[in-house]
Amino acid sequence: MARIILFNKPMNVLSQFTDKGTAGSPRATLSDYIEVPGVYPAGRLDRDSEGLMLLTDDGRLQARLSDPKFKRPKVYLAQVEGIASDEQIAQLQRGVTLNDGPTRPAGAERLDPPPALWSRDPPVRYRKSVPDSWLRLTLTEGRNRQVRRMCAHVGLPCLRLVRWSIADWTLEGLSPGQWREA
Numbered sequence: 001m002a003r004i005i006l007f008n009k010p011m012n013v014l015s016q017f018t019d020k021g022t023a024g025s026p027r028a029t030l031s032d033y034i035e036v037p038g039v040y041p042a043g044r045l046d047r048d049s050e051g052l053m054l055l056t057d058d059g060r061l062q063a064r065l066s067d068p069k070f071k072r073p074k075v076y077l078a079q080v081e082g083i084a085s086d087e088q089i090a091q092l093q094r095g096v097t098l099n100d101g102p103t104r105p106a107g108a109e110r111l112d113p114p115p116a117l118w119s120r121d122p123p124v125r126y127r128k129s130v131p132d133s134w135l136r137l138t139l140t141e142g143r144n145r146q147v148r149r150m151c152a153h154v155g156l157p158c159l160r161l162v163r164w165s166i167a168d169w170t171l172e173g174l175s176p177g178q179w180r181e182a
Contacts, residue, residue, distance in 0.1 A: 002058035004182040005039055008174040009053045011120055015044045030055070033177050042066045043166075046145060050120065051076075051163035052171045054182075065166070071140040073107075075165040076147050077114055078135045079124060080156035084110050088154040092137065096153045100143065103150060107138030117162065118176055124159045132159055 009015060013028040017040075021027060030041065030053075039055040042065035056062050064070050092108035111134040124132075135156070137147055148158040164171055169182060 002056055002061045003036075003039060004061075004169075005034065005036060005055040005179050006169055006171075006174065006182055007034060007053045007055060007179040008171050008176050009045050009050060010176040011050050011122075012047060014047055015041055015053060034179055043142060045163055046148075046161075049161040049163065050176065051161075052166055052169065052174075053163075054166055054169060055179075066142070068141040072167045073138050073140055073165075074142065074163060075107075076137045076139070077111065077117070077162045077164050078137055078147055078151055078158050079113075079132055079160035080135055080151050080158055081130055081132055082156050083131055083133045084135060084156055088156060089135075091154045092135075092150060096150055098143075098146075098149050098153060103143070103146065104139070104141050106150065107136070109136050110134070111136045120160060 007030070013030070013032070015030065017029055017031045019027045019029050034055065038057045040062060042054045042056055042062040045051060045053050054065055056065070065072060089108050089110065092106050095103040095105045113134055135151070139146065147161055151158045174180065
C-alpha cells in the first residue's frame with residue numbers, strides 16, 4: 001500500500017529535499033522537516049508560498065497526483081492587494097490568457113479573512129493606503145506560479161498564497177512545518 005504524507009510547508013522552504021542553489025547560505029528544504037526515507041513530493045509549491053504538499057513512496061501515484069491531465073482540484077487561499085471586483089472574479093472564473101497560453105477556468109470567490117490561518121513569518125507588509133482582501137481559487141492545472149500570475153493578470157497582486165487542499169486532502173489540523181500520514 002502506498003504511503004502518503006500530508007505536509008504543511010512553511011514559507012521560505014524549498015519543495016525538495018536538497019538545496020542545489022547558491023553556495024554560502026543554505027535554504028530550508030523538506031529534509032529539515034520530514035525524516036521519512038523513500039518519499040518524494042507529488043508536485044511543487046513555490047518557496048514563497050505556504051500550505052499543503054503531498055509526498056509518497058509510490059512513483060505511479062506521484063505522477064497521477066501531479067499530472068494536470070488528471071484534473072485534481074487544488075484549492076488556494078490568496079491574500080491580494082486590492083478588493084476584487086465582480087469583473088475580476090468573472091475573469092478568473094472564465095480563465096485568463098497568460099504568456100504561456102490560456103488557463104483553464106478556475107473556481108474563484110471572495111472570502112472573509114480565514115480565521116484558521118496561522119500568522120506568517122515574515123508577516124505580510126501592511127499598507128494603510130492600499131486595502132487587501134482574500135480569494136478562494138480552485139484550479140485543476142498547475143503551471144509555474146499560476147495563481148500569482150492569474151491574480152496579477154486581473155490587477156490583484158498576490159501578497160500571500162496558501163494551498164489549502166489537493167483533491168480530498170486538506171491542511172485541517174496541521175500547523176506550519178507539521179506532517180501526518182494520510
